[in-house]
Amino acid sequence: MPHDHSDHPHALLPPDPALRVKALETILTRKGLIDPATLDEIIDIYQNKIGPQNGARVVAKAWSDPAFKARLLADATAVVADLGYFGRQGEHMVVVENTPEQHNMVVCTLCSCYPWPLLGIPPGWYKSDAYRARAVREPRKVLADFGVTLSDESSVRVWDSTAEVRYLILPMRPAGTEGLSEEELAELVTRDSMIGTGLPKVPS
Amino acid sequence: MTRVHDMGGRFGDGPVVPDAEGAPVFATEWHGRALAVTLAAGALGQWNIDVSRHTRELLSPKDYMRFSYYEKWISGLADLLVQTGVLTREDFEEGGAVQRHPLAERKLKAAAVAGALAKGGPADRPSDVPVSFETGQAVRTLQISGNRLVEGGHTRLPIYAAGAKGHILKLHGTHVLPDSSAHGLGEAPEPLYAVVFPASELWADPEHPGDEVVLDLWQSYLEAV
Numbered sequence A: 001m002p003h004d005h006s007d008h009p010h011a012l013l014p015p016d017p018a019l020r021v022k023a024l025e026t027i028l029t030r031k032g033l034i035d036p037a038t039l040d041e042i043i044d045i046y047q048n049k050i051g052p053q054n055g056a057r058v059v060a061k062a063w064s065d066p067a068f069k070a071r072l073l074a075d076a077t078a079v080v081a082d083l084g085y086f087g088r089q090g091e092h093m094v095v096v097e098n099t100p101e102q103h104n105m106v107v108c109t110l111c112s113c114y115p116w117p118l119l120g121i122p123p124g125w126y127k128s129d130a131y132r133a134r135a136v137r138e139p140r141k142v143l144a145d146f147g148v149t150l151s152d153e154s155s156v157r158v159w160d161s162t163a164e165v166r167y168l169i170l171p172m173r174p175a176g177t178e179g180l181s182e183e184e185l186a187e188l189v190t191r192d193s194m195i196g197t198g199l200p201k202v203p204s
Numbered sequence B: 001m002t003r004v005h006d007m008g009g010r011f012g013d014g015p016v017v018p019d020a021e022g023a024p025v026f027a028t029e030w031h032g033r034a035l036a037v038t039l040a041a042g043a044l045g046q047w048n049i050d051v052s053r054h055t056r057e058l059l060s061p062k063d064y065m066r067f068s069y070y071e072k073w074i075s076g077l078a079d080l081l082v083q084t085g086v087l088t089r090e091d092f093e094e095g096g097a098v099q100r101h102p103l104a105e106r107k108l109k110a111a112a113v114a115g116a117l118a119k120g121g122p123a124d125r126p127s128d129v130p131v132s133f134e135t136g137q138a139v140r141t142l143q144i145s146g147n148r149l150v151e152g153g154h155t156r157l158p159i160y161a162a163g164a165k166g167h168i169l170k171l172h173g174t175h176v177l178p179d180s181s182a183h184g185l186g187e188a189p190e191p192l193y194a195v196v197f198p199a200s201e202l203w204a205d206p207e208h209p210g211d212e213v214v215l216d217l218w219q220s221y222l223e224a225v
Helices: A017-030 A036-049 A052-064 A066-074 A076-082 A129-134 A139-145 A182-186 A191-195 B029-042 B049-057 B061-066 B069-083 B089-094 B110-119
Strands: A092-097 A102-107 A155-160 A165-170 B138-141 B165-175 B190-198 B212-218 B222-224
Touching (some): A036 B029, A052 A066, A052 A165, A052 A182, A066 A076, A066 A092, A092 B165, A102 A139, A102 A165, A129 A139, A139 A155, A165 A191, B029 B069, B061 B069, B069 B089, B165 B212
Antiparallel strands (some): B138 B222
């Protein structure tokens, strides 16, 4: 497995990516190794059931309940599992908190590691070369691509997900949200605010 | 030296183009298929996550750069299926003979998907390797990033963080060592730490004096300062 080959087997499949996937699916199905209904089920789960609404619920609860927040920051894996969020690509969770002094951002420079049970499948930009290359070196310029400007008083801590630990950012609760329910707060929590490339919405 | 995937800090990639929050999870139908075929084939149990990552890294630099994200997945999967002997090159050339495969009984069934995803694949393991560093301790990463067991092998110390001085933020426990696990050399679990580095240790022109980068690094990537 360590050896380099100049004749990769993938080159035997059709070059068009849609046809390449189809060819592989067909071969594996004919061999009895995969089932198209299984593929439909996997796609349905990540399209419709697991997504950033899960993380938003965790954030809203942390904004509402100081004891929950303290437990979440101390042992996120167990705490989010109690809410039903665990499994593939979320086996080891850490939640880090934004403060007026420190903004946090998550990247995976080596591939595309991302907390699937809480945020779902990563968006295209998270997996792009531009984000992977630049987020660690010039986080403020990357934030500018998202329309976010930080104050000069705030430092940035970028978390490069190089192991099987997955990171979720706990953004700061927006001003003017006193008295909102957890459900209402969750509506303000964007996916990007939990990656650290955005800020939560402010109530209109 | 590392490989083409190790791009942290690189110049020249242009702007990041954000997607709308409500954009489709899969931009096109085949993206979802590519992800699902990869996960379903992984469930046959013939490789682990480190092997699968390394296979994508073994794409030639030319292919790695021209392939879109899910093209890397699907091409990596094709290569992996042949490397592990699940399929042969002839299967690709001839479209696959219609005969029952010995691994067919391991096929992931639709009803088992939710349970398999919920189970996941934890990477923490008991380890005999004593913990060498404590929180707050100064450490330096290896001067040269690279797999010490296999030439050109898998490693998770990015080149931009090689030879950098930082300090231990947190011990995550003891985790499978990808440098070993990606090459069938055993899981070799050892302590894994979050290590924090000042941006000025990593970049010639950091944006702000207070900026930092945190990486998760195995004990064998680190030396006491």
